Amino acid sequence: MTTDPPAVTLGIDFGTLSGRALVVAVEDGAELGSAVHEYTHGVVDRELPRGVPLPPDWALQMPQDWRDVLRLAVPRALADAGVTPDQVVGVATDFTACTVLPTTWDGTPLCELPQYEHRPHAYPKLWRHHAAQPEADLIVEHAQRTGQPWLARYGGKISSEWQYAKALQVLREDPDVYAAADRWIEAADWIVWQLTGAESRNPCTAGYKGVRQDGRYPDEAFLSGLHPGFAGFTAKLEHPLTPLGAPAGRLTARAAELTGLREGTVVAAGNVDAHVTSAAAQALDPGRMLAIMGTSTCHILNSDVLVEVPGMCGVVRDGVVPGLWGYEAGQSGVGDILAWAVRTAVPEEYAADARRRGIGVHELLTERAAAQPVGGHGLLALDWHSGNRSVLVDHHLSGLIVGLTLDTRPEDVYRALVEATAFGTRTIVDAFEAAGVPVTDFTAAGGLLKNHFLMQVYSDVLNRPVHVLASAQGPALGAAIHAAVAAGAYPDIRTASAAMGRRQENAYTPDPARAAAYDRLYAEYQALHDHFGRGGNDVMHRLRALRSAALSTSPKM
Numbered sequence: 001m002t003t004d005p006p007a008v009t010l011g012i013d014f015g016t017l018s019g020r021a022l023v024v025a026v027e028d029g030a031e032l033g034s035a036v037h038e039y040t041h042g043v044v045d046r047e048l049p050r051g052v053p054l055p056p057d058w059a060l061q062m063p064q065d066w067r068d069v070l071r072l073a074v075p076r077a078l079a080d081a082g083v084t085p086d087q088v089v090g091v092a093t094d095f096t097a098c099t100v101l102p103t104t105w106d107g108t109p110l111c112e113l114p115q116y117e118h119r120p121h122a123y124p125k126l127w128r129h130h131a132a133q134p135e136a137d138l139i140v141e142h143a144q145r146t147g148q149p150w151l152a153r154y155g156g157k158i159s160s161e162w163q164y165a166k167a168l169q170v171l172r173e174d175p176d177v178y179a180a181a182d183r184w185i186e187a188a189d190w191i192v193w194q195l196t197g198a199e200s201r202n203p204c205t206a207g208y209k210g211v212r213q214d215g216r217y218p219d220e221a222f223l224s225g226l227h228p229g230f231a232g233f234t235a236k237l238e239h240p241l242t243p244l245g246a247p248a249g250r251l252t253a254r255a256a257e258l259t260g261l262r263e264g265t266v267v268a269a270g271n272v273d274a275h276v277t278s279a280a281a282q283a284l285d286p287g288r289m290l291a292i293m294g295t296s297t298c299h300i301l302n303s304d305v306l307v308e309v310p311g312m313c314g315v316v317r318d319g320v321v322p323g324l325w326g327y328e329a330g331q332s333g334v335g336d337i338l339a340w341a342v343r344t345a346v347p348e349e350y351a352a353d354a355r356r357r358g359i360g361v362h363e364l365l366t367e368r369a370a371a372q373p374v375g376g377h378g379l380l381a382l383d384w385h386s387g388n389r390s391v392l393v394d395h396h397l398s399g400l401i402v403g404l405t406l407d408t409r410p411e412d413v414y415r416a417l418v419e420a421t422a423f424g425t426r427t428i429v430d431a432f433e434a435a436g437v438p439v440t441d442f443t444a445a446g447g448l449l450k451n452h453f454l455m456q457v458y459s460d461v462l463n464r465p466v467h468v469l470a471s472a473q474g475p476a477l478g479a480a481i482h483a484a485v486a487a488g489a490y491p492d493i494r495t496a497s498a499a500m501g502r503r504q505e506n507a508y509t510p511d512p513a514r515a516a517a518y519d520r521l522y523a524e525y526q527a528l529h530d531h532f533g534r535g536g537n538d539v540m541h542r543l544r545a546l547r548s549a550a551l552s553t554s555p556k557m
């Protein structure tokens with residue numbers, strides 16, 4: 001007797017530095033094979049590939065790097081899993097967001113047209129492009145003045161990371177590129193377009209990053225008040241939305257040739273890396289907060305109720321799963337801040353020790369940092385090296401370390417930074433609870449799970465158990481779950497998540513003595529946070545303005 005080979009789905013996760021494809025069994029979510037492709041150009045933040053220098057706070061990407069994930073990682077993942085294209089019943093993708101690009105009507109990125117290849121604004125802007133803060137400030141000020149009803153659904157502020165600030169920056173700085181952009185599209189939707197040959201839009205990026213609420217984008221009167229040329233901006237976005245977990249289309253012959261998949265394979269609606277991970281971590285029920293902890297952290301939480309939480313990134317109906325209000329908050333820099341410490345605050349002696357022992361510098365610093373009592377380093381840090389996404393929503397804030405002495409060691413700084421990111425998360429959890437959105441449990445996912453000391457710090461600082469997603473491929477697994485729903489294997493995302501997702505309960509539990517000690521440090525963090533973040537001292541903004549002025553005038557010494 002022969003049995004049919006098992007049905008599988010493919011989840012493709014497009015991260016900040018790489019993209020990965022994961023083959024998953026539809027029946028139980030077993031991970032059968034995967035492959036990663038590191039982007040050739042990574043984050044373009046110094047100069048364009050052809051040598052055009054970029055100003056501070058810019059972060060771009062190259063669409064070809066994303067296509068290469070389809071071309072290279074997908075066939076390798078199928079081979080790794082030992083499955084044939086016929087077994088793949090559905091494909092879904094997820095992307096960083098708001099990573100957004102200008103294209104022509106047929107989806108061609110403007111940066112790939114010869115006449116625009118030297119123009120920085122023709123390139124996709126990565127989620128952590130932070131140069132549109134003046135535009136974000138203008139949007140917030142104008143929205144407050146004109147009483148825009150949607151503003152409260154974004155915690156009272158629109159981030160410079162989101163679609164409108166980035167698009168307005170293009171219009172103000174390169175009106176030709178703005179005019180040439182027939183479509184202004186999230187990479188999350190653009191990649192689906194590459195697979196299906198037809199434009200589609202998803203409610204997750206449209207809601208959280210595109211300010212679409214109650215079926216509408218901000219109106220023309222509001223947009224023209226920002227800039228006369230911005231009045232028709234939403235025409236570049238308008239397109240029917242495909243619900244999450246629904247099919248956006250089918251794989252074209254061209255995409256099948258590129259990926260090695262079968263023409264006609266179902267492709268699910270696009271999605272965001274953080275939000276899609278909730279399905280993988282079985283964190284879709286109301287009150288379950290998921291923190292996706294990597295270069296940055298996103299906090300995702302579903303609820304039955306609509307509440308306007310000050311400083312959150314956004315609340316969107318059906319934004320994570322149909323039928324619930326999905327909340328997002330976040331920290332723009334977490335692993336990125338630790339990477340900064342590893343890159344810049346470690347003497348050669350440490351690097352040599354790590355090399356000798358065959359471990360990474362993160363691991364070395366972690367090991368040394370773990371061997372000290374709470375507060376033993378005498379330091380307190382603010383985790384704003386990449387600005388503050390929640391609850392202050394200000395990307396012109398910056399990092400701070402208080403308490404440095406001549407005795408301070410690199411591992412002390414590293415530990416203080418780990419703790420600062422945990423305090424940042426606690427600030428977000430507290431903001432939800434204070435606003436009336438209960439956080440009944442806390443689950444973590446993402447690349448930082450490998451740092452057990454860091455995870456324990458989070459449990460101690462939050463003074464609650466931390467559950468973890470039991471997969472190293474959270475977003476790709478979440479996408480594969482969405483693919484199974486789009487393929488009709490499950491009736492909805494929550495049912496598919498129960499069958500295919502997995503989590504380890506109580507992976508970390510708080511130590512009462514450390515939790516009490518962290519309560520005292522957290523009180524100090526809150527004081528520092530409010531002093532520098534809520535107007536007590538505006539020095540961080542003044543320093544940034546001085547830096548911009550200094551870098552824009554030429555004489556150097």
Ligand SMILES: Nc1ncnc2c1ncn2[C@@H]1O[C@H](COP(=O)(O)OP(=O)(O)O)[C@@H](O)[C@H]1O
Pocket residue numbers: 015016017293294295296334335336337338339362363366446447448450451454
């Ligand atoms: N052992 C470690 N401890 C803490 N942070 C780490 C460690 N190893 C890598 N990192 C940081 O983790 C981040 C990468 O996280 P990951 O989840 O893999 O990526 P992404 O967020 O891009 O999906 C980087 O910022 C890196 O500096």
Ligand SMILES: O=C(CO)[C@H](O)[C@H](O)COP(=O)(O)O
Pocket residue numbers: 015016095096097098127272273274294295296297298330
């Ligand atoms: O803001 C986001 C989602 O809303 C970004 O996608 C996210 O912060 C980037 O993710 P990662 O740190 O995993 O690369």
